[in-house]
Amino acid sequence: MNQTSLHRMLASNKPDNPEKANLKELFDLRLSTNLSIIQNLFLSLYPEATLQNSFPLLLELLPELYKKRPENLKIQDLRRLKHANWYQSEKMVGMQLYVDHFNKNLKGLETKIGYFEKLGVNLLHIMPVTTRPKGENDGGYAVNSYTQVDKKYGSKADLLNLTKKLRSKNMHLMMDFVVNHTSDEFPWAKKAMAGDKKYQDYYYTYPDRKLPDEFESSLPEVFPQTSPGNFTFNTKMNRWVMTVFNDYQWDLNYTNPMVFMDMLTNLVELANLGVDVIRFDALAFLWKKLGTNSQNLPEAHSLVTLFRMCLQVVAPGVVLLAEAIVSPQEIIKYFGEGINKGNECEIAYNATLMALLWNSIATKKTHLLYKNLMNLPSKPIEGTWINYIRCHDDIGLSFDDRYIYEVGWDASSHRKFLLDYYCQKLDWSPAMGQVFMYNPKNGDGRITGSAASLLGLEKGLDQNDEELIKLAVNKILMLHAIILSYGGIPMIYAGDEIGTLNDYSYLKNKDLKEDNRWANRPKQDWKTVAGLDKIDTPQTQIFHSLKKLIRIRRNTPVFADINNLLLHPTPNAHIFMFERRNNSDEDVLVICNFDEKLHMIDTAGVASKGYVAGGKLKDLVLGESITLKSSLLEINPYQILWLSKS
Template sequence: MNQASLHHLLALKFDETKSPEDLFALRLATNLTLVKEGFFSLYQEERHKAYFTRLIDLLPRLFSDRPTELKFQDLVRVRQQGNWYQSEKMVGMQLYTNHFNKDLKGLRDKLPYFEELGVNFLHLMPITTRPKEENDGGYAVNSYHEIDKKFGTKNDLEKLTQELRSRKMFLMLDFVVNHTSNEYPWAKKAIAGSKKYRSYYFTYPDRDIPDAFEETLPEVFPQTSPGNFTYNKKMKRWVMTVFNDYQWDLNYSNPEVFLEMLTNLVKLINLGVDVVRFDALAFLWKKIRTTSQNLPEAHMLISLFRMCLQIIAPGTVLLAEAIVAPTEIIKYFGEESRKGNECEMAYNASLMALLWNSIATKKTNLLQKSLQEIPKKPDTATWINYIRCHDDIGLGFDDAHIYDIGWDAKEHRKFLLDYYCQVLPWSPAKGLVFMYNPKNGDGRITGSAASLLGLEKGIMENNEKLIKAAIDKIVMMHGIVFSYGGIPMIYAGDEIGMLNDYSFLEDPNKKHDSRWVNRPQQDWETIAALQGKKGHSSEIFFRLQKMIALRKKLSVFADSNNFVLHAAPNQHLLTFERNAIEDKSVLVLSNFDENPQTLSNDWLQSIGFFALEGVKDIISNKKIKTASKGITLQPYELLWLQKL
């Protein structure tokens, strides 16, 4: 029996007369065998048995620390029909708290803004303590649950989460599960000479083992942090630092690290967190002569975290931040015996990158080829769909898919970098290159959605045609993720078409990281004038607002694995369907070309979507006749079609 089945069993056994403590005991008893199997699949030595005993003693202590209100919230979510995170009413926004409105108090003041747009799920970028200098935007952590004073206090966060619950809104925070900063208490103790805390990391007195690792480890940040080890002069040892020299990778082959990190995780969620974003989870297990990414042990470790969390706080879910190949991403929902037993959510990074590929090429052939070969996800899982986030746009497409459609993989990636990063003078995009690696020609793309889609260039050149095309692209891409299966996530500022922010070049701690170009301060002056002012910001905001409201009215947009990709004969178009039981099905059409494109009635009939009386675009609420040549989409037009 997998974890999803157990979760359903617990829901059936739920008895309103039982206390949260009674139901914790039931969950512990029901899950104990799975926890034991998961633990000893990772920690097989005789000496590890004592750590399992410690884990079993730890679980009730962690549960007892959970606030009563959250314990009852867990019970409500367990007994609900369906999973709350798969609802059509879920719409998210990712933001930097201090960039959005100063601090946690300022963010709380702006909750009506989210409600006006239709957003009810917030992802706050890291708000815990971090080094004062370079800290990777907070992903170099000094604490997992103490709030950095520039954002406020722990009390401010708890007040925010209470307010979110009262408004039926949800919160996601990061858990930097792969590494700590070099200022974290464990790292400081390791530097001071503690053998115990040195064993929490990968530290070596010479280069023998580091060199063996380096033979197969790729470089994440080749420009700013080449290699995967940093020499610590005070400790006189080499430390594994896969991301940056100030981020020390945790050694999960030591079971004490797992116990400590589970404790940190529960302390974080007890602040009122609904979704935990497991950062860099693909890197969790390290092994010589491998890439130390996506290893089976990493999956087993994630499953163990999940099983323990289901015992302590079953209303909280995990999101996989695994920006890896499409066939690897799907595995973070759980494989084989662990199917549905790892993360309940995962970033649909492949969809994001493929959409940007289609914008540049004006074709959907690579998009369709790649999506067709992604295995079906578990019914209990869902995607986070997005077009931009705080990070870069990677080009991790499957080379075989690129060659299959007749393109050279290396040359195609070079074209995409040139298109988006201001090498091709005819391109409308105003992006920057991130972490270019001259060894293999690999690079990534940064820039705000609006600037990458031509709005910045259009405004600079006072080119109305370019501005209109950019607005239509922004709306089309958001409309795709609003209607694709999963939770749509808007990046703060994209809802008003904010442009690149080049001020990072003046900050010595940021100027080497071009991702800061797409991390602007929220423009509240523009937002205050949305109602009474015409222009690109108002048009984008109100068009997105309309689609969000429509999404929330239609149960067909709930994620019940009811997504069907249709391979349209016109390669400029993306076509997919959301099948419905109660509502009418919705056919989503989008045109990635700068010219009108048509779908014939014969093709519509072949997929069962032809109707003599016509169909209706529910976004514009206009009837479209199918009795003539077919359906024609204007440049960058998006349609949500239902039969009349």
């Protein structure tokens, strides 16, 4: 049994009215329940901790952190413990956005809650709003503070008002915890530069190149074009500092137990603002070890689990999302393995599904999609995915080379094809994307661009090609329908719900022009939104169709993620089919066509699963029955069917 289940069982024995519960007693129960795991994890990472007296400091810290958690959030924690895995519900639908790009600031965002309600979104992931350096700051991921709001977004009071309003609407908020690094303007970094040895040990700093060179021999480059290497010489400190991402982002030294405890304090303070889901940014990089690539190390997993076990004691209603855009076999580990299975992160990005969907769009084939998904280890019953098409970042082609070879393709050539297809190197491709961080040393590169531009809408509109526009709209809706019906939380990227195209204005900004990810970070087009109920455009078709799909999802209990997904490969390489099954009349069979041509499948397999009644199929998307005229079911280009038994 994992710790969440154990805490839920303990909570179920307490009064039904959380307001009457003895909150301190329940905290003590959670602490005693997790204590042996916390101690084992802590001492495995810090074997000298007993000598340094740091573990007793952690035991003193946890009650102090709990005292600071607001009373209303403590009560909310108990409600969530009693109501199972709330984050796995079919009613969960998310949207990721930049606050200033969406509607100016936090107050402006609050005024748009009605827009989210209209669409059916009840989980907002707002990109970083805390203080950051002026100029280059990696979109706010170079943090000067973990809880102080940057003035451009408003104030901490505005953030608290937003979280209060969201709670009143039964909506949820996700925010980032930049756990791997701080900016070089963070108070710890400033003290380190001023010569404070204590805070120099909060980072990886060295007086010469001996150890940095040893690290460099095995460390890959994250941004080889704009930030080559992994160390930066700081003239104020006269030392080399590890900067894996950018020279202004200093990697935290988690081999120092005081770093963990101070970061745990920052984590709880963030949760105390009313945040429901905390996104652990770049957690794959947390532990550095000479002779390794310092990614996905066992110690990093132990560290994340330690954060989770401590947070679960203090704020058990808050869940963690693993931002680990790594290989499929590595992603699954962030739910926890072995004795810690289910005790690491509750949620992880389904980057594998995302990349494979884009692969299937380019190839019009689904065999690589099946090959990867069917060989992915099962996740814990308590874990769930974030399923997404696009986000603020690039698209990495993070699927397993061996499966590419197994379907008869050369892995290197295939990745080059995908870059060419999406990044305007093939005249016949409808995609209008760009290559991000191409590395000539190994031929690796990633893809940027909005969903609509990558799927052909930008090119269709530029060429006034009605057929290309129609196909693009169908692709957009099909991909969204997949993430809405696949197991997990669907996360829509703001603007995709109205078919927003690439924004090239970043090229005019000296601080942004070298980072083409900003093409996919446009401002929300409220003029288009104002016309959604007035005129018929591709954008209005996308919005209203997506709104309908969300409504169906939220009214279909089988879409809750309880590990009830079954993949059903078909002989037709263009078709993707899977089922959400509760072994009842609520079951749904999902079928979609990744080709621009009509395809057919034999209905015998569909009938054997119980989806044919009286020669008819009931499609939830169409809202009507399909009469079968033969033993073959026709599926139009980029069509998706949600077939119901009842």
